[in-house]
Amino acid sequence: MFHKAVLTIRHIRSSDPSRAVSSRAGNVTGRYPSRKMGHTVQFESHKVELCGIYEYEYDHNVLEYYDQPPPIKLDYLSTEGKRICHLYNPDFFVLRRDWAGYEEWKPEKELLRLEARNPNRYHRDEKGQWQSRAATDAAHVLGLSFRVRSSEEIDWTKQRNLRFLEDYLRLVPSDGAPVPFKDSEIAPIVERITRHQGITLAELLEGGASVDLLYTLVAFEKIWTDLSAASFAGEPDRVRLFTDSETGRAHGYLAKPTSSATPTLLTGAAVAAQIEVGTVVIWDERRWDIVNVGQTSVALRSAEGHTVEWPHEQFQQWVVQGRLSLVCNKGVPSHTARTEILEKASSTELGVANERQAIVLAVLAGESPAKFGVSERTVRVWKARFCEALTKYGNGYLGLIPKLSKSGRRGARLSAMTVEMMDKFIDERYETERQMGKFAAYSELVKEWEAVGAGVASYQKFMLRVAERPAYEHTRKRMGNKAAYVHEPVYWELEETTPRHGDRPFEIAHIDHTELDIELKAAFPSLGAVSLGRPWVTFMVDAYSRRLLAFYLTFDSPSYRSCMMVMRECVKKHSRLPSTIVVDGGKEFGSVYFETLLAYYNITKKVRPGAKPRFGGVCERLFGTTNTLFVHNLLGNTQITKNVRQITKAVDPKNLAVWDLPSFSDSLAAFTHDFYDRREHPALGTSPRDAFHAALAASGKREHTLIVYDETFRIFTLPTTNRGTAKVVPNQGCKIQNIYYWCEEFRDPHIERTQVAVRYDPFDVGSAWAYLKGRWIRCRSEHYTRFAGRTEKEIALASDLLRARAKGSSLRLNVTAKMLADCLGEVYAQEPLLLQRLKDSQLRDTYQPTAATSGTVPAVHDVVPFQTSAVYIDRAAQLAEPLASDVLDSAPLEEFW
Known part of the structure; x- marks a missing residue:
């Protein structure tokens, strides 16, 4: 059995995902860039499976996890008794330090529905845990385990905090490197927390503490907080910080402060309390009074006068389980007094008390002391101290702290009047x-x-x-x-989950395209005014602040080029990219180039379901605002085209068009920056700009996530081949998209016949880039004079023209680079290509180059990119991003257009 398990695990670890996730029931799918795994991980639900991924990613007990492992065969009976056999794909295969097996994540409502349909497939056991007997049996045959995980298990506060702190958690190195701050900056924070254990995040921030420093210390575990207790973003006044985990957990055992007039419910830990006549018991939301405590039983009387007797053992067991609650009306010392006792205890003493607490509760629940290696006499002593502290302080845990009699202060307190x-x-x-x-x-x-x-x-x-x-x-x-x-939290949900728009700027951004309602034209010296049609715009909108982070205008229909360019514009303007990007199911968002760019910069991709317009409401609203408040007020707008029969030459938008692409782009930028950005947003109660800057200051600058907009970044936003590499052919160069590219470095015999990383420019197919000896080298095409300045769109159009001309031939036409070059020079092809060249010319005028290129760009090593689950990327072809400090050749660089 062990041998079979080892073989199965090896097979899973060496296999790609068995299937690509899809959206069939309104679920949001996507890919998460896992640092632990070194590649992207698929999820089929961002409210369930993605939460599981975060649990695996930041659980030190989880060694590895794999999405969509190879299927296993299930064999079970239907409700009619018919045998059912089929292959089944679990969501994840998880390797923990003490467990290995499959895990299936499902919403609680879905599990209830499936149980009602066929309890042989999913059911709840006597402990209330969800089980799949068929899947468990199939896993056991392989020597592995199987577990059903419900959405009810998700700790939403912890999930929210993990996503909020993820930029800092990714800073934590695997080799135990120190915190990237000076000791002189760290010491005052740690010292203040040491003096005031449990101080809130809000108090530290109000005192002038650095936001980035605090979050970094939490990520590096130099200070501790319970990530499940309160949200960093929404409840900073409830996030309590401690010097270490033992101290924090010890404080967690204390009840919240209560006044002497308010009854205190004691559940679970109160099982060892001295049961006395007159004690009030809450049972099934009804009050009962203890009227007699005998040798073997306890008598209870209800408000209506009914009396019942309980055996001592069963009574205490129900208290431990929380089914009975004892109400203590006696006064207990204040929360401050109990906290001061804890502050006197060292971290080691608190750790001992934590262990004793667990043993005492387990023994009271019926387990044997021998199981824990402790004598019965010792446990009796601990139970006596527990009861004494419960009576004296209102919390039995304090009695388990070593040297309790020497702890605490008995001095006078401030008077109530003071x-x-x-x-x-x-x-x-x-x-x-x-x-x-x-x-x-x-x-x-x-x-x-x-x-x-x-x-x-x-x-x-x-x-x-x-x-x-x-x-x-x-x-x-x-x-x-x-x-x-x-x-103040700016968004509230009826159900406790992660906020759909995030907790901060750049946490979630939406990207979408639309064709604007306006006709554009351009004036050329030899042609006069030429109508170029309606432009497409791509928006990237910050979900939290509703701010427009970047936009890209083009005459071409949406493609991967629009996606890459809007990412480039975002970095150019803000020097960073969002942590999560939400897109629709368009092909352009599924391209290898776009997926690779997202994985390299640790960006989670979410794909919203089709036919669900509300999922894209952030972009859709801005599209509508742009059209109604801006575009529809310009000459050449196409509102009248909705009534085609009413169009005449005098009101035809093509004849009324006066805007060219560069001028329109400048005006659109002014509209979004000076009007929309400063206008109060109804969902925020403030303007997107004010919401953006206020939240950015509160959530930290996160300067370590900044991206330098340099030539290397621009090269990395260029597309590559399907494999990411191309083979260097002696005396010909490397072949990209059926075109050979050459540079003198290819003559090196150590480079010939090797696979090298390559990039090509969709806006200038005359040039390409190869990664040679730690730097990017510019290569020229074999027909550079014909291809220089031509766009990928124009080359594709020329290829279509060649295939159309050969349509009547019985032979299949293989378009070569020479044929394309000749086509671009032939007269008959000029008319269909001219319009595309005019559009490309306008595009160059709109997005002017910001730098020139010398032909080489150095790169830095030791930066490990990712591979995507959908398309395997050879690790040898993965690229490294250079830093400014590593630039060796400072000659000017050229933009690619």
Whole structure:
């Protein structure tokens, strides 16, 4: 069995995904760039399977995981008793340190539906866990395990925090390198957290701590927080930070502060409490009172007078399971007192208490102490201390901390009057638009205390009380709504999941195309005014702020070129790319070039389902706004074409067109930048620009994600061959798209007959690029004089013309580079190609080159790109991105158009 499992695991690890994911039921599919796996990983649902991927990616216990492993054969019975056999593709194969097997992720509602249809396929066991008996049996035959995972298992707060911190988590090296900050910057943060264990993120930020430094320290685990407790983006005043995990988990055992007048529900841990007559029990949302505690049973009486008896063992078991809740009305020390006891304990002592807590609860649940290697006498001592602390402090965990009798402070507390006056003063006098200084406010408060004879708190106590105030309300009352905006969540969901528009700018962006409602023309000296048709625009919109990050105008219909160019424009303008890009199912978004670019820059791709326009609402809304408020007010707009019969020569948009592509592009940029960007967005309550900058400051600058817009980046946004490489043929060069390209470096005998990484420019097929000896070298085509300046679109059109001419021939025409060059020079081909050349000329005038090229671009090593799941990319052909500090040849570089 073990040998069979090893063979299966080897086969899975060496195989590509068995199928490509698809959207058939309105699900959002995509690919995630896994750093752990070194390639992109498919997911078929961004609300279920993608959450599983994040769990695998950042779980240290998970060694490897593979999407869509080879199918396994299932054999089970239908509800009618008919045998069913078929192949089945699990979602993932997961290798953990202590477990290996398949995992299937499904929404809870879908599992309930499938169970009702055929319980032999999916069912819940007696423990409430979902099972698939057929899949489990099939996995066991291979010596592996199988597990059904439900959406109910997803920790949405942790998922949200992982995505928010992912830019910093990707900084953490596998070799244990130090934090990329100076010790002098780190020390004050760690020191403050050490003094105030559990200090909130909002308090640290309010004190001037660097956002990027804090998030980096959390990612490197130099400080600890429970990622499941509160959202970094939405609840900074609830994110509590500790020096280490043991201290943080120990604080987690304490109940929240409660007043002495409020009953405290004690479930689970209260099983060891001393059961007394008069104690209130909550059972099935009804109140019962303990009226008798005997040797073998406990008697309960309901409000209606009904009496029941419980055996001690069953009573305690139900309390442990949480089915019964004991209500303690006795006063217990304040939360501050219990917290101070924890602060006296070291990290080692808290770790010991954590272990004792787990053993005590397990023994109370019926397990044997011998299982844990502890004697019964020791456990009895721990149980006694647990009960004593539960009675004395309201929490039995404190009794398990070693040397508890020497911990804690028994000094006097501030009087209730002093605290009440301090809170009232802060609320009514300090937190106002007057923005009174802390010392001045404290001086006035001292006078009021002395006037009524109340105890005077120290200045430090006053400052701590101010720091404990909610960050948002505190900032709003003192500095206004705009200043407090960074502390306020801007999007709320009815169900607790990750926000659909993200928590920050550049977390999620949408890309889409539309044909604008306007005719453009251009004037040429030899031809006069020429109508060029309607332009296509590609928008990249930030989902969080609704800001237009970049746009690209062209006369060509949407293609991979539009996708690559809008990415290039985004980097040119913002020096960064989004973490997630949402696209539709168009072919241009599935191209190898686009997939490779996303994987290289660690961008998750989500494909929204077809026939679901609301999934693309962010772009669609901006398309409508652009047309109605801008395009429809220009000469040459095509609104009248909706009523074709009413069009006359005088009102024909083609005759009224006055805009050329460069002028229209400038005006569109002004509209989006000066009007749309500054206008209040109804979904935000503020303008996209203000929402963008405010959230960017709150979520961190993330400067390590910046991308230099240099020649290497522009080369990397160029397409390549299907394999990413081309073979160097002696005396001919490398062949790309049926055209040979040559450079003198190809004469090197060490390069001849080898596969080299290549790129070609779709806007100038006369040139291509080869990656030789650590640098990009410019190559020229064999018919450079004919191909120079020609676009890929024009070459494709010439190929179509050649095939059309040979249509009557019985022989299949193989178009060669020489045939294309001759075609471009023939007179008969000039008319159909002329319009495309005019459009390309306008495109060059719109997007002017920003640099020239010398023909070589150096590159840096040790940057590992990714391979996509859909199309395998040879690792030998993967490219490295150069850095400015590694540039060896500083000669000017040329843009490709």
